[in-house]
Amino acid sequence: MVLDIRMAEAEDWERYVCLDTHISQETFLRKVDAKECMVALAGNRVCGVLRYGMFWDEIPFIYHLYVAEDMRRKKVGSQLLCALMIHAGLRGCDLIMTSTQADEEAQHFYRSFGFKDAGGFLIPVPGHEQPLELVMVKPLAFE
Numbered sequence: 001m002v003l004d005i006r007m008a009e010a011e012d013w014e015r016y017v018c019l020d021t022h023i024s025q026e027t028f029l030r031k032v033d034a035k036e037c038m039v040a041l042a043g044n045r046v047c048g049v050l051r052y053g054m055f056w057d058e059i060p061f062i063y064h065l066y067v068a069e070d071m072r073r074k075k076v077g078s079q080l081l082c083a084l085m086i087h088a089g090l091r092g093c094d095l096i097m098t099s100t101q102a103d104e105e106a107q108h109f110y111r112s113f114g115f116k117d118a119g120g121f122l123i124p125v126p127g128h129e130q131p132l133e134l135v136m137v138k139p140l141a142f143e
Helices: 010-016 025-034 076-090 106-112
Strands: 004-007 037-042 045-055 059-067 095-101 116-121 133-139
Touching (some): 010 045, 025 037, 059 076, 095 106, 106 133
Parallel strands (some): 059 095
Antiparallel strands (some): 004 037, 037 045, 045 059, 116 133
């Protein structure tokens, strides 16, 4: 399925937040200005979102990649990830990072794109416990 993948715009907020409930509108607008949010559109519908930030101010770090349930296994996440890799390469980046909980399926998705485990951490603070967070990295090599 070929989708329209583009940077999110302020007008996307109401459709975007349906798939990324972990972001405030204020943060979303900041990310839009920084060109750190992407949307996958099937017609007028936002069916996938990707949000990232810059680790150490120079390495794109994917915070959130989410695809609507009825659009999974249709290459929506793959197209978003590929678009980010191209965008990052054009920005001069040679590495991309993400993290996922060890009990989530996302780790297998990222590994299929060549991401490698780079470590992990636990948060031993009451009220913030979660499974091991895996940190993953992928070099960007463009010829």
